[in-house]
Amino acid sequence: MFRIDIDNIDGKTESLFVYGENSILAELEEHNVLINYSCRQGHCGSCILKLVKGDVLHQDCLVQLSRGEILACRAKPISDIKISLRD
Ligand code: FES
Numbered sequence: 001m002f003r004i005d006i007d008n009i010d011g012k013t014e015s016l017f018v019y020g021e022n023s024i025l026a027e028l029e030e031h032n033v034l035i036n037y038s039c040r041q042g043h044c045g046s047c048i049l050k051l052v053k054g055d056v057l058h059q060d061c062l063v064q065l066s067r068g069e070i071l072a073c074r075a076k077p078i079s080d081i082k083i084s085l086r087d
Contacts, residue, residue, distance in 0.1 A: 001017055001018065001019055001020075002017070002019070002081065003081075004016045004028075004078050004079040004080075004083065005053075005080075005081070006017060006028070007066075007082065012071070014031075014033060016028070016031045016033070018077065018086055019068055020077050021076070023073050023074065023076055024049055024056070024070070024073075024076065025073040028072065030034040037073060039073070040073045040075065041062060042059065042062060042074040043062050044063070045063040047071050048070070048071060048072075048081045049070055049071075049072050050069060050070075050083060051069070051070045051082075051083055052068075052081075052082040052083060052084055053080075054077065055079045055081070055083060056075040056076060056077055056078060057075065057077075057078050058070055058075045059074040062066065
């Protein structure tokens with residue numbers, strides 16, 4: 001089981017505990033943490049997050065990502081992670 005810490009818009013950190021079987025987007029939705037998304041397939045870039053700490057397994061995508069950025073719809077945690085919304 002992995003822990004996902006996410007910095008919310010209001011500056012608070014929320015923690016979720018997940019098995020790493022689903023995308024980060026699906027896990028956030030499951031826990032009622034809402035972020036932007038659209039295509040859910042790695043095409044639109046709406047769901048970009050910053051990976052602050054930890055490792056993810058990232059599937060192929062069409063979006064050009066900068067260092068430290070991940071797509072919530074294409075990434076699954078493989079360790080405890082900390083993520084934040086992109087500034
Ligand atoms: S929702 Fe479109 S890239 Fe993730």
